[in-house]
Amino acid sequence: MEYYEEQDRLTTLGLRRTRKDDWHHGFPEYKVERDDDRCIRCLVCVRQCPYEATFYDPERGRVYNRDENCVNCRRCEMMCPTNAIEIRPWGAFRDNGNWKKGTIRAVYKQADTGAVNLTGLGNDAEYVSYFDRMVLDASQVTNPSIDPLREPMELRTFIGRKPEKWTDPEEYPNLRCEVPIIFAPMSFGAISLNFQKGLARAAREMGTYFNTGEGGLHPDLRDFGQNAMVQVASGRFGVDLNYLNQGAAVEIKIGQGAKPGIGGHLPGEKVTVEVSRTRMIPEGSDAISPAPQHDIYSIEDLRLLIYALKEATEYRKPVSVKIAAVHNVAAIASGIARAGADIVVLDGFRGGTGAAPTIIRNHVGIPVEVAIAQVDQRLRDEGIRHEVSLIAAGGIRSSGDVVKALALGADAVYIATAAMIAVGCTVCQQCHRGRCAWGITTNRADLAPRLPVDIAAERLANLIDGWAHEIKEMLGMMGLNSIESLRGNRLKLRGVGMTQVELDTLGISQAGR
């Protein structure tokens, strides 16, 4: 909207009256506190707020807020040159261990709109985190630690199907990964082109990979094909022969941790001209991917698709299959390995999304920690662990989580939310609205420039670099000097505060034992 028309419209404070269809705005979640002594009326906050929560009243010469619109993205706080702003939670319902604020507001919103409540990013409900209940071993006297400053630490790993005995490596295409951290699938449309370019460049610089998600591969990213995993999802957006051959690997997306069993959803507001071209769909229309892939109704169908893709890419690229971690994930993964996949990605229930119904995001799926442990163990028991690499995804927050995931059995991890936070995301969970104040999950022309490509690339590379150094330190601390020695090495983990069943499911011992 034209900037000055907008200002005229928001000038009057007006009388606020909670309407019968707007109760969820009737109780604002956040209050924007502004220290007026520090406010210099520069209007940076006004210009930066994409949620219409901040405006300037020229007659009174002051900045005001529509607090009911504030989503706590914190952009104004960060940009204010005098640190005059603090956003605080506003008001509280009576203390109730059962009816929390979020649950109450969700009911208001549903009663207001009759629609499905959507949200972005990962499960924010208070489930247990097994990562936070595991601790790592450290070497002391009997098994000395290795000094990473003196000894080489190998973080390099190869992702893909491994042969049983030595053979021509060409028959077993693998992804060479200098660090076992890969950027998770995030589609162009869900994220901005600048962010995706940043991921691509950081991946190339750090010797790892990024994943196109189901949004296709934008022409500007063609040069990064060697570091790209191209995804074939149920909507088949942007999929053609060129697309498949441009990437280093092809990934079939069966599901994702944030919304297992249902398809992807890109709201129409986020389908700009560029997005529509890359996905090959009409501009402004919702891009809904169907729940199942309609040509995969059985494991045999999956095998057909996997080999169709291998034929199309002349068996030169590993084929990955991504599933959400759900009940019975071990049997599913075993089936997928036998169907010919080279990589299995397990996306736990903490995985993020650009848009999903809140109820599904918060209540469906299982933690990736137990999924990896179970799948790894099952494949070993069946003697087929070498047939696939396992990638753990869904809420990997730190290098500590990475090491634990590898110790549980993963070959590598996917990170997405962490990558977004690295470039400024404040986890406000408004990705689906296409108004990301940080330029990460929007392609709107006035917002997308907020994340310049080289700043994104640099920060992402820094993140990977920092984690890589920490992983080296932890390896040395454990008396190991390579990722290969860490993979599936459950002995390096101990549990705290878990039941025996939980310990058994993860395949680890109690701390102290």
Added chain:
Amino acid sequence: MRHVIIGNSFAGLFAVEAIRRTDEESEIYVISRERQHVYSRAMIHEMLSGVVKEPMVYLRDWDFYRNHRVHALLGREAQSLDIADQTLQLDGGETLEYDRLLIATGSRPFVPPIAGLEDIEYHTFTTFEEAKALKSASAGQKNAVVLGAGLIGLQCAEALRHLGLNVTVVEMADMILPQALDETAAEIVSRELDDEGIRLRMGNTIEQIHSLNRQPTSCVLKSGDSVPCDVLVIAVGVRSNTALAKNAGITVERGIVVNNRMETSAENVYAAGDCAQGPELTTGMTMTLPVIPVASSHGMIAGYNMAGSRRTYRGGLSLNALQFGKTQVVSYGFIKDEKDGEVLRVEDAKRSVYKKVIIKDNRVTGAVFVRDIDRAGIYRHLIEQKIDVTPFKHHLLTPHFGIACLPAEERARMFTTPQ
């Protein structure tokens, strides 16, 4: 190489600087009838009224001629020119040879025949000396009459008013400042002058001047009434000083005709400033445009070409920035010429704001701004570069009009390369 410049105002000044930027070695002579250090003719009315002190009117520091190694022959006159021999005859009999000559002789006031004029000491108002003379003459006087409501006349009138005299301005046309303004803008400025106590007698002229002992006592107007007059200023217009060129056989029309390199019809002779008739941008015709930015540009281009650096002038434009009372006005091009054009206007009578843009063939050919003059220069760019305004016409007179409205290629050209 010897460069000789006749004239010591804006055109001559920028010529000197352009020559020196290109060539440290050659000789430069500047000849001027006026004795003063290079000064601004546009400042003499402020010197007259006393709102500025004399040092403010000089265009460069005292050591300008020395630093630029210029032989300044001030208070001297070039009397005749021989373009075949490439020599100038100065007063006092000297002959000065030149390799390149720039005629920047400016303009002189036109004095019409009026009954009784030859009996008095009347004033014209174009030079430093004339301003000083007028200042002495008006000391202690009560009534001034200024004939002519062009820029010079009105500025003089305002200055005299500031000094406390009753001032009447008599003008033949129906509007003031006919070169710079249109009817609406002229109306606003007239109101301002009225508020200042200056009496405007439009559509009128002086038929007869009565005097005593060579001092005027009253003026009889065409309308029949009589205006008391102690000081009379004639400011009905200027004529280019072309006699030197004309007598030498150089092509002269209203001014000395020059091409877009400021070359005259005579080899190695250039002309610049008020005396020159050069190309005008919006019409493609040649004309005299006696405004400072044109004179300066003429001089600079002439200087470069004289020094061997081939430069072309993109063409002049009528450019005005003036202020009367608290009313500033900026105008570009021919703003009365609305025929075959689309006119956009904004008026706010309460605050005396008036903005108008004339668009022909999707390009701006004229614009005027009264009081709200911020960033008016961008419109100059639109006119000079003949930018197609169709994509942003609706933004043209809005408060937020700016660089962001221009097409992306134009913005890139202006802001991503050195200018």
Added chain:
Amino acid sequence: MRRVYPREDRCINCHLCEVACIVEHSKSKHVIDAFHVEGLRFNREDSRDVIDPVEALAIGRAKPLNRTRVDVVDSVFVSTNCRHCAEPDCVLACKNGSLYVNHDGRVLVDEDKCVGCWMCVMACRYGAIQRNPTRQNVPDVANNGINLHCDLCPDRDVPACVWVCPTNALVFEDREVA
């Protein structure tokens, strides 16, 4: 010669460049004092009802002292400031020679000499010159003031606007072809 060049693809319409410009040219050079103690403000369209910088000053509305200015139309944002042209239109138009090209190439104004005639405002094709009402060399003339335009922050290594920009949308470099 190094000049400030905007990168439109990076600009996020925050106007922090204007803030930094004002602070750098203030007396206190401190962001809060500059605004709350010295009373500096922005020349802004919300002062639309007041046309003149001097009038605006009189009613406490604006002391327009940001020399760089972000132009905004729809989703186009450009930070614009003086180009320090090699043959400046403003110098060619200046009524009394107060505008000049400095030996280092910067286009500057003699603040003691400028008479506020606004020929430069008329002449500048980039709209880079504003009217500064906080200083008047000819007080007897109404709505006087002096020229205000970017001086490339002579006291800094890198101009304040370039330094503050959160997305490096302003670059300070030499783009002249030798």
